[in-house]
Amino acid sequence: MMATTLLWPIIFPAVMAIILFLIPARIKLVREVLAVLSSVVMLYLGFSLFLLKNLSLKTNWLGMGINFDFRLYQFSAFILLALSGFLFLIVLYSTIKMKDHPRIREYYAYVFLAAAFSNGAVLANNFVLLVFFWEAILITTYALITLGLKPTSHRTAVKSLIIGGLCDFSMIMGIGLIWASTGTLTMDQVHLEPYGLAAAAFILMMIGAIGKAGAMPFHTWIPDAALDAPVTFMAFMPASFEKLLGIYLLARISLDFFELKVGSPMAMVLLIIGAATIVLAVFMALIQKDLKKLLSFHAISQVGYMILGIGTAIPIGIAGGIFHMINHAMYKTGLFLSAGSVEHRTGTTELKKLGGLAREMPWTAFGFSVCALAISGVWPLNGFVSKEMVFHGALETGYPIFAIAAWVGAIFTFASFLKAGHSVFFGPRSTEVPKTRESQWSIVLPILILAILCITFGVYNKLPLENFIQPVVAGHAEPGQHIDLAAGALNLFTPIAGVSMLCLLIALGLHFYGWKQGGKKAYLASEPIHRLPVLHQLYDLSEARFFDIYEQGVKFLAWLSRMLFKFIDRPIDFIYEKVVVSIGRFFTVLFQKAHNGQYGNYLAWTIGGLIVVVWVILKLLQ
Amino acid sequence: MVFSFIFIPLLIAACLPLIGKVSKKIIPDVLTNTTLAFLLLNSILLVKPVFSRGSLLQNINWFGELVNLQIALDGFSLLMLFTISLVSLCITLFSIDYLKHYGHQANFYALLLVMVAGMNGLVLVPDLFSVYLFLEVAAVASYALVAFGLGPEELEASFKYLMLSVVASAFILLSITVIFGLTGSLSFQAVARGLQDLNASLVLGVCLAFFIMGFGLKAALVPFHAWLPDAHPSAPAPISAMLSGLLIKVSGIYALFRIVYSVVGMTPALSKVLMAMGAISIVVAALLALGQNDVKRMLAYSSISQVGYIILGLAIGTPLGIAGGLFHLFNHAVAKGLLFLNSGSIQHITGTRNLNELGGLGKKVPVTAGTNLIGALSIAGVPPLAGFWSKLIIIIALIQADHFGYALVAILASILTLWYYLLIQRKAFFGPLNDRWLKIKEAPFWMTAANVILALLCLLVGIFFSPVFKTWIAPAADALARGVQQVLMWGI
Amino acid sequence: MIIQIILLSGLVLFSILAILLKDLLKSALSLAVASLFLGIIFFRLGAPYAGVFEISVVAGLITVLFALTVALTRKDSEVQEARLTRLVFPLFFVIFLIIDGLVMKSLLQQVPALPTGPETGSFGEVLWKARTFDLVAQLGVILAGVLAVLALFRKKEEDKDE
């Protein structure tokens, strides 16, 4: 196959984006069919490229090492396939969910553009190219959030743009450092030991990667977007695409560009970030009263497992992190889509207003339950497998604290999903929403597909582990060591699995305790934890966005800018306003007055000018 | 046939008053436009022979007897010929509909053609005294055209223009005569040769000062500019476009720099003086433009400012500077022609040129508004329009030649330029629609068509600036940059 | 030589008169007299045709045009000139005269003489053969002048017809 085939996953969706944008808003059917068809084509492309595995395309572009350089190998092929799969599901879902959106033309255009850029970022083998696509994704994210059409959508979009921009800026600086120390911008030629300058480069690039994945403290726009952006966007970007891209890049950084050693400072950084993200985000998730917001905090919390997994720098941990990435993308997309399905029928996602929907929306309830169990790590679903691998890795680092953090995360993850599922689908039927029925097939189908995938990847974990994950980690195992990830993955009777199961039981207990305390209202099940002495204050501070570095940053900047405004800008403005403009205005008026219309005056200037010119020329000639 | 550039417009102009007795409108319209289209075609056809040989020197035989009808054509003159034909064709297209305000098409076109003939002659003759003569031909026609409306303002403007211009041309002729006295000849070649081994720099310096004053007044350099903001706005819109777009460039800049570069030879002293005057013009006129309420008066001041840029570029003396100046000359001719015609459209549509009375026209007359925006942005130097490139080249040339101060002035003044052009946009085309203009319609076909053609030129020259630059500007700049050698090489 | 200087002085004197005289007709007439002097100077410098032209066209035609204009604009067209203008003129004139004299004196010997010999041929030949282009340009200027006058004196009523 031609090397230029590599350009197809980038060019085709970009062209489709333009075409979809040009189709008039009224011809709905054509657009929907076209969108679904082209996502099918993308899926096909993903498959065929996945089967090809190795392909590269290189042409000189700007010079100075900035080349038009694409490379397909097992890891990027796998991510490419995953991306196109999620694109297909989300487009299919959007045909119903986004049907009557007033700016539907833009929506599809941005979705396909985002797909094009994501594919470009995955395939890029040159840092400059990567940055280009990475930034472009940011812009489509911005545009998609504004499509939420809420009053605060624009503000959230700007927030995402600024946070993303900062992370990307950090990544660019990291790339600059890499370039300075290795002299190359080609990605597969970079391989550094993360010490000294390279460590700084590692941290900077890592910020770019985990920022895209939405780890703490770069997550704060995601919960906002959960309310302000279309729910399909949440399933599309923060749940699947950005996780895939961010963790892909993090894995490449930790495995390819830098040689991450077990227990090295850089690995510790990752472990700490991962553990902190798991615990803090899950606590925030626990007390949420809105399904979408709850899910979005879990989207952050789960990133922690992936980072933790990669940070262990042990093959099984890394494999767990990457496997968790793909698993998470599946069940989190499924959960968001279920939430969208509920919102589609009832018009709300507030837990308080919902309840007992399982009877009316059985398929959605089924999908949600499977995905929720998967995310909680219930045997034998995929979440169990990947989480076990991460626990394994974390314990092997010799710092059990990280494993404990992961377990704590598991407890509250399950608790919060018990609460969410209980209050939305089970329990007594709520009176606040009118009677409803199951959503259309194109909404339910993606959810079911994802639920089935969750089961499949769990029960037949050999399939994904051997096909996708093992080849990626294979190169990083110590020589002679044979990795068989699938063996014993579902073994329940190991100490680690035992602890995990214990965690689940604790969560169950907590939930019932809270449920009883809250007057058998499921949405109040987390209240006992909410009201714990220290946590309570922390929660309040967090609700006031005290921990949101963006909001705090904005406040600080506002303060700083007020200070600058008062003490630097005003004086400068004074100079500008009062001095420059006044002088300009003064001269304008003066010159205008001088043009008084009198012929003699004008002639006098002419003659005067002549005399001056004569004098100057004679002076210069002497 | 190069002579057609002078003879054909003169001939048609002589016939037009008689034709005007028969047909008041259609035949003069068609005849004038055909003539100018023919000249445009002719100038394009001349590209190959001129650029393949570098220059063209032609003599004409009259009934077998040798008479001295000599013309010389090199890259610089050809660029001017092309610009003249192009812009004046658009202007006459515009006039087809616009002249309904004035009547007397035949007389108007005859004067316009005489002016074109005068400018063409000025560009083609290789002789100092003939330069003066053709300058007067164009000037006399322009005095009458400025006053064509016969209103008090037109007459006032025309009178001041005439009286200042006459003084300027007296000094030009005086200087020519003194050079004639110094070298004993008048043709460029002989004078250039004579001046090379002449040691009279003081007298020559005074002559050059006279030239700077004379041609500077024609080109409206500050402080010789005072007639322009009166004359250009008062004239009918096509004539404003003609004067601002072409006449000040041909009879001011072309004549001055032809003499300075090709006859006398550029010296550092001259370069300093001219650059200083250019910079002063840029700043003073830009400030003045800011204070205007009349669209056309603002445009007129902007012309002075832009002429300053052209002269600043040309006076640097490096090939790049010359190229930048010439490119800006061409771009300004097109864009300022467009803007003045556009102001004519506005006046035709609304009956006023006062910015404070206009407002929100963009919704009602999108084509006029759009073309105005393109022209304004082109002159203000916004990429990717034509004016951006020429200003950029001038600024680069300034930096290259270590004139950082002037480069700074050029950059800052271009901000001022953008400012006052945005002022026009804001006051005339954007903002709330004044109730008075609820019923206005787009200008008639030919007026709009002329606007659109010129706007497209601004855009296309900007986008395809490198081929345009290579075919038209670079040879012209070469011709000037070779200096006196270019004239000495003529006909060889 | 002396006669030449007297003639030149006369030229300057009558030009000054043309400017200083209050009555426009008189100043037009003294301008004609100045032209006459100039014509005679042309004769004496060996330029008879130019002299004839100067006397007939400038002293004749242009004076007539001036007189005509003065006659057409006679009615209450008195323009009060500033008194000072006439009084101060001699002062400025003398100052300029001195500067002029000094400048010209300093320029003496500055300009090398031209090596060219006397011209050959007749005036007609020179005008026709050497300066043919000037004739074309003259036609252009005349045409422009005629058209300008036509444009400026066109009838107003016609405007309304069209």
Added chain:
Amino acid sequence: MSNLWFLYLFFSALLIFTGIYCLLTMRNLIKLFIAVEVISKGVSLVIIATGAVKNSILLAQSLAITYIVVEVSLVATALALIINIYKKNKSLDVRSLSKLKG
């Protein structure tokens, strides 16, 4: 011979000065144009004198004649303008011609 040239230049400079002085200070439009005529006399004097001094009187003669033709054309235009202005303004004062300013 060359020195004789400066004599003529001296006198023509006087004429031009006189003309410009008048242009700068006087107010009557016709008077202003008479001043222009005085300047042009200075110029044509220089033309002929240059020709006479530099041995090219025939050429200078043709230049002078051409110049006179130009002058006539200019005079005609200018006087037509002046008459029109008089018709409009009922005044020949140059100070009344200051509507255009700023």
